[in-house]
Amino acid sequence: xxxxxxxxxxxxxxxxxxxxxxxxxxxxxxxxxxxxxxxxxxxxxxxxxxxxxxxxxxxxxxxxxxxxxxxxxxxxxxxxxxxxxxxxxxxxxxxxxxxxxxxxxxxxxxxxxxxxxxxxxxxxxxxxxxxxxxxxxxxxxxxxxxxxxxxxxxxxxxxxxxxxxxxxxxxxxxxxxxxxxxxxxxxxxxxxxxxxxxxxxxxxxxxxxxxxxxxxxxxxxxxxxxxxxxxxxxxxxxxxxxxxxxxxxxxxxxxxxxxxxxxxxxxxxxxxxxxxxxxxxxxxxx
Numbered sequence: 001x002x003x004x005x006x007x008x009x010x011x012x013x014x015x016x017x018x019x020x021x022x023x024x025x026x027x028x029x030x031x032x033x034x035x036x037x038x039x040x041x042x043x044x045x046x047x048x049x050x051x052x053x054x055x056x057x058x059x060x061x062x063x064x065x066x067x068x069x070x071x072x073x074x075x076x077x078x079x080x081x082x083x084x085x086x087x088x089x090x091x092x093x094x095x096x097x098x099x100x101x102x103x104x105x106x107x108x109x110x111x112x113x114x115x116x117x118x119x120x121x122x123x124x125x126x127x128x129x130x131x132x133x134x135x136x137x138x139x140x141x142x143x144x145x146x147x148x149x150x151x152x153x154x155x156x157x158x159x160x161x162x163x164x165x166x167x168x169x170x171x172x173x174x175x176x177x178x179x180x181x182x183x184x185x186x187x188x189x190x191x192x193x194x195x196x197x198x199x200x201x202x203x204x205x206x207x208x209x210x211x212x213x214x215x216x217x218x219x220x221x222x223x224x225x226x227x228x229x230x231x232x233x234x235x236x237x238x239x240x241x242x243x244x245x246x247x248x249x250x251x252x253x254x255x256x257x258x259x260x261x262x263x264x265x266x267x268x269x270x271x272x273x274x275x276x277x278x279x280x281x282x283x284x285x286x
Contacts, residue, residue, distance in 0.1 A: 003068075003190075003191075003193035003194070004028070004068040004069050004095070004190045004193070006028070006029040006030075006031070006066060006067045006069070007028050007029065007030050007031070007067060007068065007069040007070075007071060007190070008030075008031045008032075008033055008050070008064055008069070008070050008071070008094075009023075009031070009032050009071045009073060010033040010072045010073070010074065010081075011033075011072055011073040011074040011075070011078065011100070012032065012034070012040065012073070013073060013075065014148070015073045015102065015146075015179050015182060015183070016032075016073035017042070018180050018182065018183035019071060019073055019182075019183045020032060020043075020044060020047060021044055021183070022180070022183035022184055022186070023186075023187055023190075024044045024046060024047060028187075028190070029048075030046075030047045031047070031048040031049070031050050031063070031067065032047060032048070032050070033050055033052050033060065033063055033064075034049055034050070034051060034052070035051065035053075036051065037050075037051050050063035054081050054084060054085075055084070056084070057087045057088045057091065058088075059088075060084055060088035060089075060092075061087075061089075061092040062092075064088055064089055064092035064094055065092045065093070066092075067092070067094055068094065068095050068096065069095065069096045069097075069190060070085060070094050070097050070098070071098045071186060072099050072100040073102075074100040076119075076120075079100060079119045079120055079123060080119060080123075082099055082100065082127075083123065083126060085097070085099075086099075086123075086126060086127060086130060086136070089136055090130060090135045090136050094136065095137055096137045096138065096139065096190070096197075097136050097137070098139050098140070098141065098186060099123055099124065099127055099138065099140065100120075100123075101120060101124070101140050101142065102142075102182060103142065103143070103144060103145065103146075103262075103269065104142030104143070104144060104175070104200075104202060104269060104271070105117065105258065105261075105269055106120055106121055106124065108267040110261075110266075110267060111258075111261045111262070111267055114237075114241075114257065114258065114261065115241070115244055116244075116254050116257070117258075124140070128198075131198050137198055139189050139196045139197070139200075139201060140200040140201065141182060141185055141189070141200075141201050141203070142201060142202045142203070143175070143176075143177035143181065143185065143202075143203050143204055144174060144175025144176050144177055144204045144207075144269055144270070144271065145174055145175065145176045145177075145262070145269065146176070146177065146178075146179060147176040147178050147205060148178060148179050150176065150208075150213070155259055156213055156263070157210065157214060157217055162217075162221075162225065162226045162227060163226070163227045163229070164210060164214055164226055164227070164228050164229070165229050165231045166210055166211070166228055166229065166230050166231060167210065167233050167236075167259070167260040167263035167264060168231070168232070168233050168260075168263065168264050169230065169265070170209060170210035170211045170214070170263075171209050171210075171211055172209060172210075172263045172264060173207040173208065173268055173270040174207060174208060174262055174263055174268055174269045174270055175202075175206075175207055175269055175270045175271045176204060176205060176206065176208050177203060177205045178205055181203065181204075181283060182203075184283055185201065185203045185277075185281055185283060188281035188282055188283065189201055189281065192280075195280075196277075201277050202271045202275045202276055202277060203271075203276060203277055203281065203283055204271055204276065204285070205284075205285065205286045206285055206286045207270050207271075210263065214226065231260060233260045233261060233264040233265070233266075236256065236257065236260050237257050237260065240254070240256065240257040241257075
């Protein structure tokens, strides 16, 4: 029997949907925290919905009482909500907190120091401090990039406009995972109990380079000409930081900096076989 039985999930979205379904199918009791239960769609049978005010620690704590685990699947623009989630989980006696990170980009020191990641790093520091004080446990899941998004959004390739910015030549490997794999990793971590207490867990479906993706795109769309631009990551990051300091940091500039840094020759977001927890968690590497 799993050491954890009752799990609350804050933040629906695509990842949240996969997590909820995976946990329900594994026999966990699942509650979705939401601002409005009427806006929830495709909720699996047996899943509870608890309406909360994310601005109120007491409101969240009331919904969390009796739960063993709290999982946050929040978008970047909602990261700050996790302070209230953390404090509410502690107040409610929740044992384990899995905060939103879901990449591993914060694990490289130079990347973690980039200004856009400051909110994520601050949340992690708060969570780890609470764990050191014995108030709660945590597990951080690091699956690399979301494979689903790479084929549906212009992250490593702009599929619609046939444009590719080859970061440091486009040959750096990056770890990637499907959303379903991330959900399976979370479920497996919870089933392992204390084995992953206060740890960061690296998993992935495999690694890919931009040039490999470009080759796939050319096979899928023969005869289409791709506009290739080579990008020096260090120079791009330096320029982006300057623009941020001047108040000119657009989402495109910030996003390009973060993606480019993950694909750099120096610190690519790729896990080695020795770092991976896939085997221990029963996850395949493709």
